[in-house]
Amino acid sequence: MAFFVRVRMVLILLAVAAARSATALTPPPSSATDLAALLAFKAMLKDPLGILASNWTATASFCSWAGVSCDSRQRVTGLEFSDVPLQGSITPQLGNLSFLSTLVLSNTSVMGPLPDELGSLPWLQTLDLSHNRLSGTIPPSLGNITRLEVLDLAYNDLSGPIPQSLFNSTPDLSEIYL
C-alpha cells in the first residue's frame, strides 16, 4: 500500500514538473509578441509610399515607429494611420497586441476581411477602420471587446447584419458608424 502511494506521489511530481517546463517553453505575451504582430502587419501591406519600409526599421524600438504608441512597459497601446495608402489586408496577428486601446486605419486602402482575432483585444476602446475597402461580415467576436467605445466601419464594402453580440456586452459603446 505504502509503495503504491509513493509511486503515485512521484507521478504527480513528474506531472507538475512537466507542466512547469511546458509553461517555460511558451512565454507569456510580451513586447516580443507585439514586435512580431507589428512585423506581420507590415508584411501584409504593399506600402507604396514606403512609409513603413523607411520608418519601421530594426534600428529603433518599435515604440518610436510612426503610427505606434506604447505604454511605459513598451507594450503597444496605439496603432494609428489615416489618409496614407497601405494597401493590403489586416493581419489576424493584430489580435496579439494585448494592450492595444486605439486602432485607427482610416482611409488607408486596407481591404479584405476584418479578422475575428480583433475580438481578443480586451483593452480596445477605439476601432476606426473607416474609408477602406474591407469586405465580408462584421465578426461577432467584436462583441467580446467589453471596453469598446467607438466603432467606425463606415465607407467599406462590408455586408450582413450588425452582430447582436455588439449590443450585449459593450456597455460603453456610444458611437457606431457603419
Ligand SMILES: *[C@@H]1O[C@H](CO)[C@@H](O)[C@H](O)[C@H]1NC(C)=O
Ligand atoms: C519614424 O517616424 C517617427 C514619427 O514620425 C519619427 O519620430 C522617427 O524619427 C522616424 N524614424 C525613422 C528611423 O525614420
Ligand SMILES: *[C@@H]1O[C@H](CO)[C@@H](O)[C@H](O)[C@H]1NC(C)=O
Ligand atoms: C484619403 O486620403 C487621400 C490621400 O491618400 C486623400 O486625398 C483623400 O481626400 C482622403 N479621403 C478621405 C475621405 O479623407
Ligand SMILES: *[C@@H]1O[C@H](CO)[C@@H](O)[C@H](O)[C@H]1NC(C)=O
Ligand atoms: C499571434 O497570432 C497568430 C494568429 O492569430 C498566431 O498564429 C500566433 O501564434 C500568435 N502568437 C505570437 C506569439 O505571435
Ligand SMILES: *[C@@H]1O[C@H](CO)[C@@H](O)[C@H](O)[C@H]1NC(C)=O
Ligand atoms: C468571442 O465571441 C465569439 C462570438 O460572439 C464567441 O463564440 C467566443 O466564445 C468569444 N470568446 C471569448 C474569449 O469570449
